[in-house]
Amino acid sequence: MFPVFVINLPSSEARRDKVSKRLSALGVPFELFEAVDGREKPHPLFDRYDSERCKRHRRKCMSGGEL
Numbered sequence: 834m835f836p837v838f839v840i841n842l843p844s845s846e847a848r849r850d851k852v853s854k855r856l857s858a859l860g861v862p863f864e865l866f867e868a869v870d871g872r873e874k875p876h877p878l879f880d881r882y883d884s885e886r887c888k889r890h891r892r893k894c895m896s897g898g899e900l
Contacts, residue, residue, distance in 0.1 A: 837863040842870055871897030 837856065841849045849865065856863045869876045879900050887894040 837861055838866045839863050840866045840868045842868045844870070871900045876900075 839849070839852050839856070841852070853863070853865070869878075871879065875897065879897070882895070882900055884894050
């Protein structure tokens with residue numbers, strides 16, 4: 834079986850609880866992974882994103898939410 838990661842914003846408590854209950858009821862082991870809301874403020878890891886490289890390979894660079 835493949836590992837299951839639940840990616841969830843800290844502010845989305847209801848979603849986290851709902852998904853956790855469903856997976857637990859099914860006996861599926863999972864790991865919670867705290868997401869970053871890039872729409873609010875830039876995360877330090879965003880500095881590693883090379884927008885110039887992106888422009889060479891894509892039409893549009895990723896938004897903060899996509900990163």
